Every structure is written in structure tokens, then in C-alpha cells.
Amino acid sequence: MIRTRSETLFARAVKLIPGGVNSPVRAFRSVGGTPVFIAKGDGSRMVDVDGNEYIDYVCSWGPLILGHRPAPVIEALREVLEIGTSFGAPTGREVQLAELIMECVPSIEMVRLVNSGTEATMSALRVARGFTGRDLTIKFEGCYHGHVDSLLVKAGSGMATLGIADTAGVPASFAATTIALPYNSIDAVEQAFRERGDQIAAVIVEPVVGNMGCVPPAPGFLEALRELTRKYEAILIFDEVMTGFRLALGGAQQRYGIKPDLTTLGKIIGGGLPMAAYGGRADIMRKIAPVGPIYQAGTLSGNPVAVSAGIAMLTYLQAHPEVYEILEERTGQLTANPPAGVTVNRVGSMFTFFFTDQPVTDWESAKRSDTKRFGEFFHFMLDRGIYLAPSQFEAGFVSTAHTERDIAQTVDTARDYFR
Numbered sequence: 001m002i003r004t005r006s007e008t009l010f011a012r013a014v015k016l017i018p019g020g021v022n023s024p025v026r027a028f029r030s031v032g033g034t035p036v037f038i039a040k041g042d043g044s045r046m047v048d049v050d051g052n053e054y055i056d057y058v059c060s061w062g063p064l065i066l067g068h069r070p071a072p073v074i075e076a077l078r079e080v081l082e083i084g085t086s087f088g089a090p091t092g093r094e095v096q097l098a099e100l101i102m103e104c105v106p107s108i109e110m111v112r113l114v115n116s117g118t119e120a121t122m123s124a125l126r127v128a129r130g131f132t133g134r135d136l137t138i139k140f141e142g143c144y145h146g147h148v149d150s151l152l153v154k155a156g157s158g159m160a161t162l163g164i165a166d167t168a169g170v171p172a173s174f175a176a177t178t179i180a181l182p183y184n185s186i187d188a189v190e191q192a193f194r195e196r197g198d199q200i201a202a203v204i205v206e207p208v209v210g211n212m213g214c215v216p217p218a219p220g221f222l223e224a225l226r227e228l229t230r231k232y233e234a235i236l237i238f239d240e241v242m243t244g245f246r247l248a249l250g251g252a253q254q255r256y257g258i259k260p261d262l263t264t265l266g267k268i269i270g271g272g273l274p275m276a277a278y279g280g281r282a283d284i285m286r287k288i289a290p291v292g293p294i295y296q297a298g299t300l301s302g303n304p305v306a307v308s309a310g311i312a313m314l315t316y317l318q319a320h321p322e323v324y325e326i327l328e329e330r331t332g333q334l335t336a337n338p339p340a341g342v343t344v345n346r347v348g349s350m351f352t353f354f355f356t357d358q359p360v361t362d363w364e365s366a367k368r369s370d371t372k373r374f375g376e377f378f379h380f381m382l383d384r385g386i387y388l389a390p391s392q393f394e395a396g397f398v399s400t401a402h403t404e405r406d407i408a409q410t411v412d413t414a415r416d417y418f419r
């Protein structure tokens, strides 16, 4: 494939923007080569600035569950632009979206809208600390909850991709408030609570991990987290920024039947626009300013443009439960019969092809994958019009715009690689 325009743009970009990208995982650092600059997207496909077309399995890292430019969202955006873009004052649309979120995710009794998943998790953590009066957080190695100072400890996503164990710039005192444990290890969590239970404000977990690649919870793991946090009166935070509205309308908590105390949401909630949210038990959420002592704020929080896209997205998902059947079926077709030497993890429409013949259940097992071979596979597929996540340690996504023909073309192309 010819990608001279991407290469020219990238040469300019690296002089102006760190790594030439506005988010590290986009830089192709772990798979090598030059990032593809995108000209447009439609349905399941993207076209790059050189006119090459790709079937897109990144879907903007999760938001595009209906594919690129879904009609309901585009229509809502056209309509809202007639009334304005931002007021810095409350609007009826925010009330409508809050009611929609609570209908979809019943554990959320009160909700606050923010602008990114990072803001949502940062705020949820502050609220958990303020509510409990405790300072410590349990997180899991390989999980990523945005670039919150105290959570950039053994994090996944871009940090795992770049092989950064712990980032510079975070004071040791911040990192020391985070206890990073192996995902799926109930024993490790029990021990941490036995030793420091009265100091632990919260456990924050990706109920299905996307950020070390897709890793499902072991049977009983989420139930154990719920039991232990209840026993030690810590707050259980489900980070559903990726899984929310994707694994079910009610997210992973609906799929696994667990009721967290707080939930963070993002990605799909904004229909592709910058928006996220955190919410949960009313007794906890009432501690937030201006009604309580815990401060959190945002100039563009709940802005009518992103909120209108979110209303359109959630209204569509509510009215079309068949979306989840389609996603189950299409992703099943995509991930059936993995070749020898490849372990496929998938939950719903999240999936990862790990280049290892061993099970992948946590960060230790994920990082045994052959990232060099993954890089070769990535480029083999990219050069044949299939755009996968440019990292072994990311989840791929299927949307309702992916046709059976798209899936068949992808499977056939992958089969050619392994031939």
C-alpha cells in the first residue's frame, strides 16, 4: 500500500506534537512503521489520506458501537448546532441524559457528566476517598483507568504498549497510595485487605479488561471483590469506560450481575464526542460539591453537543436490543477457530488475538505474548485493508456496521497470514 501522504503528514506532526500524535497508543511505536492518517470514516470502514480503505476494528477505541457516522448521532448533531454549542449553564438535555443513564445502569442513583474517562475515574476515586476518609486504592496490573496520577502504576493500554512500568512525573507519595495486584487473584486482594483494610478507600477494576488486551474476570473474581469491599466498607468502582453499553446495555455489571458502588462510563456514552460520566450510590454522590465537601468541576461538562450525541446513542441502543445479538454473532464469527499459537480472548464485541499458546488471564500471562510476531501480523493485515489495534495489549471492537462480508474478508486475510 502507498502511504506517502501519511508519511509526509507524520514528518510534519512529529515536529509539532510529541510523537506526532495526541495519544501515545496511536503512534504505532510497538508495531513499528508510520501511523496511518485518516481522511474519513463511514460504517465499518475508514479511508486514509492516501485513499486506502480499511475495515476498522479500533472503532475509536470503543465509542463507535454503531460504526462511523451513525445516522441517529449525525442527525442529533445537526439539530443541536441550531441552538448552540455550550452555555456553561444547565440544560434540559443533561437531565434527559442523566435519566437515560439511570434507566440503562440501575446501580447509578446519581450521576455527574465529565469530558473524558480519565476525569471520570479521577473524580470517582476522589469521591471514594472523601466518602471513606481513607487514602489507599487497589487497582490491578495491566488495567488502565486513564492518566490519573495515582493510577499510572503498572497500568495497561499505552503504558503496557510502550513498556512503561511507572511513568515519570508522578510523585512517589502519590504512587504509594495505590496497591497494584494481579488481576483475577482473589488471594492477593484478601491479603491486601487483611493487612491494610482500614486504609483502603476503593477497589477500582475493569470488570472485563480491555487494556492489557481483552481479559475476562475469572469465575468468582468480581463476586469476591464485591464481598471484600462490603466487608471492609471500601468502595467498589467498576471502570466501565470501555465495557459500558458495549457488553450489554447495562454494561459488564448487567452481564455478570454485580452491583458496584460507583461506575465510571465513557466512550459509547458520547457517541464519539468527548464525554464521560461517573455515578452510583446517592449517599456517596451527595458528597460532591456544591451539595457536599468533595470538589469536582468542568467548563464543558454536560455540553449540549456531546450530550445530544449521547442521548441519540443511548436512545438507539435502548430501542434496539438486537444490537447485542448482532455483536455476539459477528464477533463469534470473527474469533472462531483461532490458529495454532494464538490465544483468543473475547467477551461480547471486545476481542484480542494474543500471540501465545498459553491462556491469558492477567498481565503476567499477557506479557508473554510475542509482540514482534503481533507487529508482523498487524502490518500484514493493515496492508490488506484490515485496521487492527496497533498494540498487542489493546482490545479490538466489532460494531453493528461490520457486515458478515467484512468478517469473512477479515478471517480469510488472517488465514492467509497463518498459512
Ligand code: KE4
Pocket: 023, 024, 025, 026, 061, 116, 117, 118, 119, 121, 144, 145, 146, 147, 157, 158, 206, 210, 211, 239, 240, 241, 242, 266, 267, 276, 394, 395
Ligand atoms: P480517556 O481519558 O482516554 O477518555 O479514558 C481513559 C480510560 C479509562 N478507563 C478505561 C477502562 C479505558 O479503556 C480508558 C481509555 N482507553 C484507551 C484505550 N485502551 C484509550 C485510548 C488512548 O489512550 O488513546
